[in-house]
Amino acid sequence: MSENKTKPTAIDPHEFIAAVPHPTRRADATILADMMGEVSGQPPKMWGPTIVGFGIYHYVYESGREGDAVAIGFSPRSANLALYGLTIAPTAPALLAQLGKHKLGASCLYINKLADVDLQILRQLAADGYRYMMDVVHCPS
Known part of the structure; x- marks a missing residue:
């Protein structure tokens, strides 16, 4: 039985975001952190x-x-923003059709910059994704 290799760390997420070299990527990461914190009610980790x-x-x-x-x-990668958990909810396909310029990977949503997408749609994707992951996918320990 194997397990996820990506684990929580003690790195401060605010310091990580502040150190993102590209100014647009850094500003977008700040907006995403605020947005995802609001819709999830959780602090960044x-x-x-x-x-x-x-x-x-x-x-x-x-x-x-x-x-x-x-x-x-x-x-906040050098080439794009990779977003996780936003494409799994049943509402995602209809919302993605309205999002704006993006690409999909196996389990990721890729955006070059937030200016390319509708932030309200992105916010709804994040809210729906969080709710779905916690209420449907979540397997109690």
């Missing part, structure tokens, strides 16, 4: 060296793999 997460859920797969992961979060 660093997961690994680069993911700012909000809330935690426990998962168990049929294979036996289990672990804890962020309910929603983001990483």
